[in-house]
Amino acid sequence: MRLPVDPLGTAVRNYLHLLDAESEACHSTRVLAQIRDCLQRHRATEPPVRLSAIAEAFNIFPRPHFDASVRDGELVFSAKLGSFLIRLNEKFRGANLLAGKWPDEMAAAELLGRGRFTYAHEFVHRFFYVHRDERWERACALAAQLEHDPNIRLRCLKALQDLEESICDDVAGEVLVPANLLVGVIGDSLVGGQTTAVPNVYELLRQISKYFNVSYDCALVRVERAIRRNVVSCHQDLCILFVEWSDRKGSSSASSSRRSRLDIRARVAVFPMAPGGLRVRRPFPGIAVENFGAEVRQLVDSVLRDRRPNQRTGGLDLAVRLQAFRPRDRSIEHQGRLRGYWARLGHQRADHPQDGRVLLWGVLEPALP
Numbered sequence: 001m002r003l004p005v006d007p008l009g010t011a012v013r014n015y016l017h018l019l020d021a022e023s024e025a026c027h028s029t030r031v032l033a034q035i036r037d038c039l040q041r042h043r044a045t046e047p048p049v050r051l052s053a054i055a056e057a058f059n060i061f062p063r064p065h066f067d068a069s070v071r072d073g074e075l076v077f078s079a080k081l082g083s084f085l086i087r088l089n090e091k092f093r094g095a096n097l098l099a100g101k102w103p104d105e106m107a108a109a110e111l112l113g114r115g116r117f118t119y120a121h122e123f124v125h126r127f128f129y130v131h132r133d134e135r136w137e138r139a140c141a142l143a144a145q146l147e148h149d150p151n152i153r154l155r156c157l158k159a160l161q162d163l164e165e166s167i168c169d170d171v172a173g174e175v176l177v178p179a180n181l182l183v184g185v186i187g188d189s190l191v192g193g194q195t196t197a198v199p200n201v202y203e204l205l206r207q208i209s210k211y212f213n214v215s216y217d218c219a220l221v222r223v224e225r226a227i228r229r230n231v232v233s234c235h236q237d238l239c240i241l242f243v244e245w246s247d248r249k250g251s252s253s254a255s256s257s258r259r260s261r262l263d264i265r266a267r268v269a270v271f272p273m274a275p276g277g278l279r280v281r282r283p284f285p286g287i288a289v290e291n292f293g294a295e296v297r298q299l300v301d302s303v304l305r306d307r308r309p310n311q312r313t314g315g316l317d318l319a320v321r322l323q324a325f326r327p328r329d330r331s332i333e334h335q336g337r338l339r340g341y342w343a344r345l346g347h348q349r350a351d352h353p354q355d356g357r358v359l360l361w362g363v364l365e366p367a368l369p
């Protein structure tokens with residue numbers, strides 16, 4: 001009897017074997033532990049964590065190289081330097097270089113820059129390289145190469161890369177914003193005063209981004225994770241959307257080459273788990289805001305077009321559409337009303353209307369039948 005062949009499963013097994021790991025979780029835990037140990041040895045665990053301080057311990061050149069042709073960031077092995085090199089898009093250079101600083105040392109005034117996170121993410125990619133025949137090779141490329149069929153090989157490579165991306169995001173987030181410290185900063189701030197009082201999410205994100213020196217969206221990704229994992233108390237109907245112009249992969253207008261796919265998308269979303277006894281489907285990052293209904297789209301549109309510098313926050317009361325389902329039922333659409341606030345983040349330049357970012361948050365109330 002021929003057993004059915006699962007090329008993807010085989011590729012993942014080969015990949016993990018190359019990385020000398022039993023599972024993805026095992027590798028990610030080990031990488032995090034290695035980075036933390038090193039930070040501890042360098043007495044550099046106090047936020048904001050600066051990975052450039054320990055880069056050399058992992059044969060990474062501490063200073064990143066800026067290049068306009070790099071999408072966001074990438075890690076390469078430089079034969080010339082004899083070490084790994086983090087390459088970052090020019091957009092992260094900003095005022096840091098003028099001040100003689102690296103993106104890794106980004107000042108609190110530049111909270112929206114994602115340079116620090118991108119640096120950390122590329123840093124983590126280092127742990128997915130293996131040394132073969134006197135060369136550094138990406139484990140995902142080596143694992144995919146073992147597949148003979150070119151189409152399947154490509155599919156395997158893509159799947160392994162996606163897996164690696166999500167691990168790099170998780171580890172980078174945990175290094176820059178450790179969950180145990182985050183819980184302390186959040187405290188009771190997401191609970192709200194009474195059942196209808198809306199927690200001040202904007203103020204909380206401001207505090208988190210200042211303390212850990214990360215962008216608001218990075219802060220919100222960590223908050224979302226803490227809520228999902230039930231490690232913080234939270235208003236049961238709290239709803240948060242972080243919205244910006246980007247392509248599906250999350251590249252903003254500045255670095256996206258595929259302009260056609262640019263749209264106003266939610267990069268991070270927090271939705272109540274069970275409004276009215278329904279289970280809400282977690283929206284995937286990069287979902288177009290249109291999917292939440294016309295009123296959400298209209299509000300975000302008008303906020304992004306409004307350039308009045310002092311008009312940065314306001315109230316909202318919107319119909320919101322959610323993908324939800326009842327137990328043992330097919331997916332249904334659920335209408336709710338979101339009552340809360342919006343805040344415009346970042347400095348919008350007149351010639352770059354797509355630079356703006358909008359945070360919407362509030363309490364989701366069931367729509368009247």
Ligand SMILES: [Zn+2]
Pocket residue numbers: 121122125165168
């Ligand atoms: Zn990556």
